[in-house]
Amino acid sequence: MAVESSTKAVSAVEKSRDMPSEKAMEFLYTVVRRDVDSSNDEGIKEKEQAIQRLGELMFENKLKDDLCALVKYIRPFLSCISKAKSAKLVRNLLDLFLQLDSETTSAIELCKECIEWAKAEKRSFLRQNLESRLVALFLASSQYTAALDLGSSLLRELKKLDDKALLVDVQLLESRVYYKLGNVTKSRAALTSARTTANGIYTPPKMQAGLDLQAGILHAHDLDFKMGYSYLYESFEGFDSVNLTTSASLALKYLLLCKILQNSPEDVSALLTTKLAQKYHGEASEAMSGVATACKNRSLCELKEVLASHEKEFSSDDVVRRHLDHLYDNLLEQNLLRLVEPFSRVQVAHIAKLITLPQDVVESKLSQMILDKKVKGILDQGAGVLEVFDPSTSNQTYNSSVDTIKAMGKVVDGLYLRARKLS
Structure with a gap:
């Protein structure tokens, strides 16, 4: 009976895969809206898979509001499945929503609402996971005080438990928040704690890549560009292995910046022609290539033109902006020294x-x-x-x-x- 039930449960989702996107969502809506008895294991499994597939289709079609409504609609059904399965389902749907909308008040409100629901249902593990996502949202929306307050209380709670994977995530977020605030000493201390905790557990590629990225940023801040480049390259490969395009592009941008700051701007073009880097060719890599060309030519005018033409790319990133200000000063000094030398x-x-x-x-x-x-x-x-x-x-x-x-x-x-x- 178990094998037969599994076949039927999969068939509804598999059937939707052969349909056009709109018809597939309509079909899955009928499955999701269907009332299921708590004793009907076959129906519960079919509805669970239909919810997950429907969320994926909404993400593919960028239906942000519908995905938000789905997260709220399925709450009565979650009492029919185990806490572990319900937590995984909520996290998956929320992650899909946050990929579509990670910097607005609607994302923060939805996350807070889910946390309140988890508290009411006494689902501590789910609540802690959701709170870690809320810390990340506070960081993305520049609410650093709120991020530190929530992160500190969550860290105290997690240190008493044995969930080291979540502890590493929160410690890494704390390091990123402190770096944004300009407190490099505390940022480095939080990263050291995260790496120490990570040494005692299996760290997935995504988590390890995140640790390497932050380590590379901090080494670059200390002007140790050689070590920073090494960490950033590991991070770039790690994000690429799990197909995290946005994070991989960010790591590549910092990677190219380290090459420029190492006084090796000629290596940037060679790095961009590699098979791995070509996958992430975009505005960020073009901007860094322009900076490398200006530095190679020791031309302050070219650098000013590149900074003006890619102002949005540079102004929105604190790490790049801080180093480019230093680079601009150095290039200005070199040009002035060259001009006054004959006089x-x-x-x-x-x-x-x-x-x-x-x-x-x-x-x-x-x-x-x-x-x-x-x-x-x-x-x-x-x-x-x-x-x-x-x-x-x-x-x-x-x-x-x-x-x-x-x-x-x-x-x-x-x-x-x-x-x-x-x-």
Whole structure:
């Protein structure tokens, strides 16, 4: 009877696969709306599979509102199946909805509503999973205080239990929140805790890729681009293995950024021609390729054009924006050093004209470079002139004399000690 029941349950879903999308959803709606007796195992299994398939079709057709309504509609039916199955079904449907809508108040409200329902039904495991998703939603919507408050209370609860996989997820989210807030020390500590917990369990490729991505970002923040590149490449391959296109594209973007910051912009084009990277060719990779070309040519004008043409791509990413600001400053310094090198006295207005930047910006940058001792000279602001000093050479005779005097002092001290012993 069990084998026969399974065949019939699968047949309804399999039948829908041969239909056009709209007709398949209509057919599955009839199955989902059908009342099923709690003793009818065959009907329960058929309805469970129909709900899952209907959610997938709604996701494929981007029916966000219908998917939200489905999550709420199936709640009475969930009492007919085990808590483990019902939790899995709710999580799957909610994940599909969040992929369509992850940064709006409707997603947060739906998640909160599901959490309240789980509390009322006393489904602690499901509630904890939903709360971890809510932390991620708070992070995506820049509600960092709410994310930290909920994450901290959830961490205290999870540490008393044995669900280490969920603990790793929440610790990783905490690390990302702290990084967004600019607290790199706490971000690094949270990531270390997550990696330590992950060492004691099997970590799925998606989770490991997420840990590697955050590790790569933090190493790049510390200007250790070689180690950051290594972690980001592992992350890129991990996300690709589980077909997470958005995350893989993000890892590739940071990967290319590390190559540029390693002063190897010529390697970017070679990296983009690999079979793996070609799958994720898009606006992000094009923007980073443009930055690499500008750095290779040491052209500040080209870099400004690339930043202007891909402003949305760069401004929406804190990691890229922070490093590109540093890159822009370095490239500006290199260009200014190259321009002032032939002169001993030059007008600031002339330098500004050559580099095509406002005079006040150039003057401010030159002042900073003089204070940082990257340029030896002075700014005569009254005349609007930069005076560059000739490089001074160290006097080796003076250095040798000082070394000789020190050595003689040691000899005299030694003779004095011996004379005292003899006396």
